[in-house]
Amino acid sequence: MTAHQSFGDTVVAWQKKHGRHDLPWQNTQDPYVVWLSEIMLQQTQVTTVRAYFARFMARFPTVADLASAHQDEVMGLWSGLGYYSRARNMHRAAQDVVSLHGGVFPRSADALQTLPGIGRSTAAAVASLCFGEPIAILDGNVKRVLTRYLGFKEDLAFAQVEKKVWAMAQTLLPQHDVKQSMPPYTQGLMDLGATVCTPKKPQCVVCPLAQTCVAKLEGQPETYPVKTRKLKRTSEQLWLLQAVTRAGDVWLMQRPPIGVWGGLYCLPVFQSFDALLAALPTTHHAQLQEGGVIKHVLTHKDLHLHPVALNLPSPEQLGTLMGEGRWSTKTDWPSLGLPAPIRKLLER
Secondary structure, eight states: OOHHHHHHHHHHHHHHHHSOOOSTTOSOOOHHHHHHHHHHHTTSOHHHHHHHHHHHHHHOOSHHHHHHSOHHHHHHHHTTSOOTHHHHHHHHHHHHHHHHHTTOOOSSHHHHTTSTTOOHHHHHHHHHHHHOOOOOOOOHHHHHHHHHHHTOOSOTTSHHHHHHHHHHHHHTSOSSSHHHHHHHHHHHHHHHHHHTSOSSSOOGGGOTTGGGOHHHHHTOGGGOSOOOOOOOOEEEEEEEEEEEETTOOEEEEEOOSSSTTTTOEESOEESSHHHHHHTSOGGGGGGOEEOOOEEEEOSSEEEEEEEEEEEESSOOOOHHHHSSOEEEOTTTGGGSOOOHHHHHHHHO
């Protein structure tokens, strides 16, 4: 058996002995649990996801519970986890599972990809972990493990190159007891990437693949994976109108579904202080109080937020001036889906 042929079996053996076994979404083949965790873990650390996962499972223990929930409640529980399109797609996918599949998740990766928000790697993870389908995953951790092991030097910034890695990943699957081996294999690859084959200072000395890993033999594992094209960071200035009554009611508007904070409830947002002034009657201008600038870092953009407070004795009809919005009481707004910096601002 060649080194490549034994790759999968080596990962399986390592995972059973040294991999992670205490994560709350492990030790189950319930596709709802695995799918929920996979969506939450996209571009988010395990330490952050744990608490959110626990809250979601407590409130929505089944896919039917999630499907029947109001989107505002789903977004409220997701608030602070970021990448909010994940939550909207997750809610829609749950509704599709119930309405189109009788409440039962499809058992193949191809069928799972027909659900909103489930891409190729997530579908493969659910299908392999829950149903033993012999299919490769390729998330960020796995790309790092495979490109280092293979010494794959081509640039992953190009889609046609990533297709090559997909094809190679499929050749590295376990060779024995495949259906039973796929769950620990898939989990093992994720565990290796998260705990051993890390981006910086990988622990090659304890890696089960070290003897046949090209990057280890070259002595330069951190040069993999190769990806030259990076999105350029931008910045944006935004002004926020924080209209609050003496009773603690706050004026909130729901953001458009597309764009920054899509679908979340938010303070009214303006591109300039002049635009904010133009939206208010001149009688309110003297009451405005500008606060300090808040910097909020997104994946590829820095937001510089300028909160402007407007303290009112009682609710006023701002809706006709500023579009659709509503007064939310101090007992109501904490449960809404709010962007993390807006929630922190209101909690001050």
